[in-house]
Amino acid sequence: MKTRILLVEDDERLADLTAVYLRKNDFEVATEIRGDIAETRILKEDPDLVILDIMLPGKDGFEVCRAVRDKYKGVILMLTARDEDLDQILGLELGADDYIAKPVQPRLLLARIKALLRRAPGTSGVDSDEVPGETQELEFGSFRISQATRSAMLGNESVDLTTAEFDLLWLLACHAGSVLSRDDLLQQLRGIGFDGLDRSIDARISRLRRKLGDDPENPTRIKTVRGKGYLFSKHDW
Incomplete structure (x- = not known):
């Protein structure tokens, strides 16, 4: 079809x-x-x-x-x-x-x-060579995310994510505890480097924080590391 x-x-x-x-x-x-x-x-x-x-x-x-x-x-x-x-x-x-x-x-x-x-639902999503050990599901406290079903749960509630939001969240979660720069994220998600102007990652991070109950003024779950990028916390769930 x-x-x-x-x-x-x-x-x-x-x-x-x-x-x-x-x-x-x-x-x-x-x-x-x-x-x-x-x-x-x-x-x-x-x-x-x-x-x-x-x-x-x-x-x-x-x-x-x-x-x-x-x-x-x-x-x-x-x-x-x-x-x-x-x-x-x-x-x-x-x-x-x-x-x-x-x-x-x-x-x-x-x-x-x-x-x-x-990367749309029902397809392979982020390539497996970008995912440590080809992990299919990750869990951090009350948060669970599954590559196999392309779904995320926070407590008992499903987190409604677009295709692009899931890809970004999965990539961050796979590198929990490590800082990923905008260039890292754009290269893996879109195959292009950061030109200093592209705001697509920042916009999606903002949406993810809202959906994950993260304080936009003082985020603890997806942290901004000034001058370096973003860090997905392993512990604040």
């Missing part, structure tokens, strides 16, 4: 060209130009991945992402204007799994889609 993509883009010419390219690469692609209709379609059709532009009639991409994120478990890849850091950060804060700047380069888009889908 082909991977199903819903492309939400109001530039019909760009949408058509992108859809043709993705279909040639063996994806099943549907398109939508309106954000309000896209919201309904995402929840009804449940595609494997949504490519979501920001500037849309009806509802903008931020509104759509906010509305569907808690119910839709697939991957959301947002299209942002080049150099609009606030757009990228807001999209990630709302639960987008990744972003790509417009104008879209087809080969880069294809590579990003494939990378996201490899």
